Amino acid sequence: MDLNTVVEIRDARTPAPWRPGDAWLGGGTFLFSEPQPHLRRLVDLSRTGWTPAERRPDGSVELAATCTIAALSRFAKELDVPAAPLFEQCCRAFLASFKIWNMATVGGNLCNALPAGPMISLTAALDGTCLLIAQDGGRREAPVADFVTGAGRADLAEGELLRSVTLPAGALGRRTAFRQASLYGLGRSGVLVIGTAEPRGGLVTVSVTAATVRPVRLRFGSAPTASALRAALAAAVGDDEWFDDIHGLAVWRRHMTFRLADEIRGELREAVR
Known part of the structure; x- marks a missing residue:
């Protein structure tokens, strides 16, 4: 246009x-x-020359805001960490044409803050931290889960720039589980739930996006029981925080979130035994 x-x-x-x-x-x-x-x-920003994605010496991964979805997909294919499959799963959640894949950026997806944004899902689930640069050159950091504050709302001041997102080595070393639901075979995500688990029965996280107006992150010291997970989800998401639009009613998104989260709980429980 x-x-x-x-x-x-x-x-x-x-x-x-x-x-x-x-x-x-x-x-x-x-x-x-x-x-x-x-x-x-x-x-x-297209001529800034920022490296799209790179592995740092400490094992973390830095994604430039200008990293395209196509570049991220290529990078993830060479990434030798347990969480690597999650990158491609979230890239595929775009269900977009090759033209979009080669132009759409990680930073744009986060700053638009749309509930179905799969780069929000990926980076929130892997404990991503945003680096933000103000017009006066001042820098600050914000967790992705806090950076997106609502449907179409992000924690950005006037003129502030999202420079990059860093994913810590610890998160990249976790086993992951992915579930997505849509009302249509090739439709926008109505629900997207990601679980991660540390080896040998350590920290377990469950992240909910697309179904909610903001990312919701739950942490458990070990694999939760079904009742504990349901109680945590019910407490974490207010009735007015379930997203409601043409791609899915709030009541359907809530139902599917609880169902998919329990599937992830079972998958991760088996994986870390």
Whole structure:
């Protein structure tokens, strides 16, 4: 879609004061998908030269905000960690064309903060931490689970930039389990639940996205019982936090979340015995 109110595209490598009507441009798959009448200038990140994804010496993984879904998928195929399969599962949760895969970015998916955003699902489940850079150069960090605050809402100040997301080595060393549900065979995620478990019966986490307006993270010292998991989910998600739109009623999303979470509980319990 043409953005006929945009009068300038600025290279992000050239510093300039932030102005009302500015927006960061990564892949542009959301920006150009619908009218944006409030925009006047796009600040283009495509030439920053940031490494899309890399393994650090401490075993963690850093994903640049400009890392495309296609680049992430290629990177994960060479990633030798127990959690590696989860990367491809979340990439495939886009159910998008190759054109979207080659343009859509990790950072854009997080900053749009849509409940069905699978990069939110991936990075929240693996204890991801966002690096945010303010217009004055100040830096701060925020866990992904706290960065997304609601449907279409993220913890971003005016002009603040999401630079990268770091996934710690400890999370990458966990066994993972993935469940997704949609009303349609090739539809947007209505429910996406991810479980992780440390080896030898350690920490177990259950993350819920798509069904809720924000990521919900549950932690257990060991594999929970069915009743403990249900009680924790019921306490963690308020009645007004189940997402409700054309892709699924809130009551259906809640039902499927409890069902899929219990399946994950059983899978991880068998895996860590």
